[in-house]
Amino acid sequence: MLKVHSRCDLSCDHCYIYQHADQTWRGRPTRMPPATVQAAARRIAEHAREHGLPVVHVVLHGGEPLLLGAAGLREVLAELRSAITPWARLDLRMQTNGVLLDEELCRLFVEYDLRVGVSFDGDRAANDRHRVFAHGGSSHDHVRRALALLRRPEHRTSYAGILCTVDVRNDPDRVYEALLAESPPRVDLLLPHATWDQPPERPGPDPTPYADWLGRLHRRWVDDGRPVSIRMFEALRQGGGGTEAFGLAPADVLVIEADGSWEQVDSLKTAYHGAAGTGFDVFDHSVDEVARHPGVAVRQDGVDGLCLTCRSCPVVDRCGGGLYAHRWRTGSGFDNPSVYCADLLRLIDTVDAHPPPTPAPSPATLPVDEVLDDLATGHGSASTLALLAATQLSITRALLAACRDRSGATAAWDLLVHLDQAAPEAVRAVLAHPFVRPALVHRLDSSALPGLGAAVDPLPALAIAAAVRAGVPAALHVPVRAETITLPTLGSLVLPGLGESAEVTVRPGGFQVRGGSVEQTVLLDPLAPPSTGWLPTRDVSVPGGLLLLEDGDPYRDCYGQPVASRLEVPAAWALGRTLADAWRVVHRDVPAHGAALDGGLRAVVPLAPDPARPLRSATARHAFGAVAVTPHPDPETMAVLLVHEWQHAKLGAVLDLYDLIEPGQGIRIRVPWRPDPRPPEGVLQGVYAHLGVTQVWQSRAAIDQPDASAHAAHFLAWTRDGVDALLASRSLTAAGERFVGQLRHALEETRVRSR
Ligand code: SF4
Ligand code: SF4
Numbered sequence: 001m002l003k004v005h006s007r008c009d010l011s012c013d014h015c016y017i018y019q020h021a022d023q024t025w026r027g028r029p030t031r032m033p034p035a036t037v038q039a040a041a042r043r044i045a046e047h048a049r050e051h052g053l054p055v056v057h058v059v060l061h062g063g064e065p066l067l068l069g070a071a072g073l074r075e076v077l078a079e080l081r082s083a084i085t086p087w088a089r090l091d092l093r094m095q096t097n098g099v100l101l102d103e104e105l106c107r108l109f110v111e112y113d114l115r116v117g118v119s120f121d122g123d124r125a126a127n128d129r130h131r132v133f134a135h136g137g138s139s140h141d142h143v144r145r146a147l148a149l150l151r152r153p154e155h156r157t158s159y160a161g162i163l164c165t166v167d168v169r170n171d172p173d174r175v176y177e178a179l180l181a182e183s184p185p186r187v188d189l190l191l192p193h194a195t196w197d198q199p200p201e202r203p204g205p206d207p208t209p210y211a212d213w214l215g216r217l218h219r220r221w222v223d224d225g226r227p228v229s230i231r232m233f234e235a236l237r238q239g240g241g242g243t244e245a246f247g248l249a250p251a252d253v254l255v256i257e258a259d260g261s262w263e264q265v266d267s268l269k270t271a272y273h274g275a276a277g278t279g280f281d282v283f284d285h286s287v288d289e290v291a292r293h294p295g296v297a298v299r300q301d302g303v304d305g306l307c308l309t310c311r312s313c314p315v316v317d318r319c320g321g322g323l324y325a326h327r328w329r330t331g332s333g334f335d336n337p338s339v340y341c342a343d344l345l346r347l348i349d350t351v352d353a354h355p356p357p358t359p360a361p362s363p364a365t366l367p368v369d370e371v372l373d374d375l376a377t378g379h380g381s382a383s384t385l386a387l388l389a390a391t392q393l394s395i396t397r398a399l400l401a402a403c404r405d406r407s408g409a410t411a412a413w414d415l416l417v418h419l420d421q422a423a424p425e426a427v428r429a430v431l432a433h434p435f436v437r438p439a440l441v442h443r444l445d446s447s448a449l450p451g452l453g454a455a456v457d458p459l460p461a462l463a464i465a466a467a468v469r470a471g472v473p474a475a476l477h478v479p480v481r482a483e484t485i486t487l488p489t490l491g492s493l494v495l496p497g498l499g500e501s502a503e504v505t506v507r508p509g510g511f512q513v514r515g516g517s518v519e520q521t522v523l524l525d526p527l528a529p530p531s532t533g534w535l536p537t538r539d540v541s542v543p544g545g546l547l548l549l550e551d552g553d554p555y556r557d558c559y560g561q562p563v564a565s566r567l568e569v570p571a572a573w574a575l576g577r578t579l580a581d582a583w584r585v586v587h588r589d590v591p592a593h594g595a596a597l598d599g600g601l602r603a604v605v606p607l608a609p610d611p612a613r614p615l616r617s618a619t620a621r622h623a624f625g626a627v628a629v630t631p632h633p634d635p636e637t638m639a640v641l642l643v644h645e646w647q648h649a650k651l652g653a654v655l656d657l658y659d660l661i662e663p664g665q666g667i668r669i670r671v672p673w674r675p676d677p678r679p680p681e682g683v684l685q686g687v688y689a690h691l692g693v694t695q696v697w698q699s700r701a702a703i704d705q706p707d708a709s710a711h712a713a714h715f716l717a718w719t720r721d722g723v724d725a726l727l728a729s730r731s732l733t734a735a736g737e738r739f740v741g742q743l744r745h746a747l748e749e750t751r752v753r754s755r
Helices: 034-051 065-084 105-113 126-130 140-151 172-181 209-223 231-236 266-270 287-291 292-301 340-355 368-375 382-407 411-422 424-431 436-444 460-469 568-590 593-598 635-657 680-704 706-729 732-755
Strands: 055-061 089-096 115-119 159-165 186-192 261-263 277-281 476-481 483-486 491-493 501-507 510-516 518-523 534-538 538-542 545-550 603-605 626-629
Touching: 034 055, 034 065, 034 287, 055 065, 065 089, 065 105, 065 568, 105 115, 105 140, 105 277, 126 140, 126 172, 140 159, 140 483, 159 172, 172 209, 186 231, 209 231, 209 340, 231 340, 277 593, 368 382, 368 635, 368 732, 382 424, 382 460, 382 476, 382 593, 382 635, 411 424, 411 460, 411 476, 411 518, 424 460, 460 476, 460 501, 460 510, 538 568, 545 568, 568 593, 568 603, 568 635, 568 680, 593 635, 593 680, 626 635, 635 680, 680 706, 680 732
Parallel strands: 055 089, 089 115, 115 159, 159 186, 545 603, 603 626
Antiparallel strands: 261 277, 476 501, 483 491, 491 534, 501 510, 510 518, 538 545
């Protein structure tokens, strides 16, 4: 924590720097001199280099850091960046009262990727109870203006959150609503600094007013579905959670004062004059030397560094004795429980009594056997399909985070994070699009999906697509591929002259694109005149909902077979009608497979026509929710293709979760449907697809469709031979043995029915 300025433009009466026991600020320079900034930066860099730290967190603090002005801050940021980034990633933060925040400063924050936390105590009455100017005037409007600036899409990446100091005289509901109204990415609730010598205000007879006040806020937060991260509540549930106020994690904060002194955590200033001092400074002492100071070392000891009462407390792993400063009592020093001990105990009870709703089943909570046995019936139930779709979405989210880490670009990520809280359905709809995962995989490893061309950052297009769906104003630079910007689930804009990147601004009813020599507004209202170059996605109504006819997304080209370019309207209409009819045929023939299509198939990609092979279909492991088919006109044939490929897609999703094949054996197995010996996974895919197809033909044979019995017998024999070969190959894991064994059982049932 770097104290770049030691004075403040507000005069808050709860301020621990100016109003509590420590008064060392009076002897410090007003602002940190450049030579001190340089020495501090070198000390931090030295420590990062010697310990091989991957990342260093530096918080610019005060007093009020914005009193440095944009030019002064730029000098500090440049010094930190040039000294530290050769050795470690620099995570820059700032804590400010926001009064002086303006657009120029916001641009500087974005340029340096600096995240800003703003101190704000809630509604006007709550905020102005303490947070006022020296003349007593309100700071509320100033701070709200600052928060509005940070919320703007172009600055949003720099909005870290709100720090709110609790006062139990405020109305917790109004405070909660005021905080949420500012759409912060995170809220930090701070108990007012107090010690056993200077206990906290406890108006009225209630012995635990802080627990009651926070408990009420916690209840609202849980009932609302936890719409924002509130670190205090998360920490008390899990223990620690990245805050020094709770838990047993070692303290990892050191303060560099404006005169270059090394100090312990700032909050100690509330205990007694000079409490945070170490006697060290950045000119003569390294971080390692400061870390050996007894006051710092004792806070590395976990439970052993606590008083006897805390050590025997049943919730010590979560409370951790509370904030170090709050333990102070003249005579026994810090060897006490927190002065908030009774409140903390009660608050932890409250948090435990109102847990968040039980999450949807996940692979970790649903027994493997149950999932595999269900899918081994040949189709799978609605709940298993929902589980597969949910886990595929988790994988996409993990890839998204990996792409963000890789690119370092944060504007699109932060917009997605904001939308994920403000409009989660819009984000979910975009991320569930089958070709988002191929785009992310291609970005992370351009050799993984050959033929997709140059990899571009997919995050901006995803964030804009979600913002358009949510109707949230936003603006981002979006990479252009082959004169095209594709917004997944919405469509593609093809405009020559767009350049390599275009600025896309989401506006009511559509969006505007500016790139190269081109400016174009796209209106999404189907009744509006068509926008030049805009090729919207097209849906087909099927029994399971809407099926996307995906012939525009560039990442659909992941099937290892040529895909069709955008279909003309009559061809698209004809294919849509065939698909809708085929879907109904599946429901007619094998309702369980129809329900499985309803449960997850969301898009069909037309493959390029090939007269030599008119009947082709494909599935891609990374594109769950889609299958590719040649636009065959016969719904009965198309129905078989859909069932066959959807079996592959489901099994691919299962293989993302569970190992069914022992890895690295190099086994090849002969199967009746291919001339070349196949690896075990290929055989497993084959038998699972053929089981579904067998069930379709069995059903048709039962209503005496011509040739159905012969087809049924043919696929049944293939499937049975494949299953037997797999079981004999000894290539399956225990879970795989069970799954294939259950498939064999399903086959027997099919055979019995066919007799
Ligand atoms: S804004 Fe912060 S530093 Fe300034 S007086 Fe208020 S609490 Fe103290
Ligand atoms: S402060 Fe109180 S609640 Fe917290 S660990 Fe110590 S005894 Fe337990």
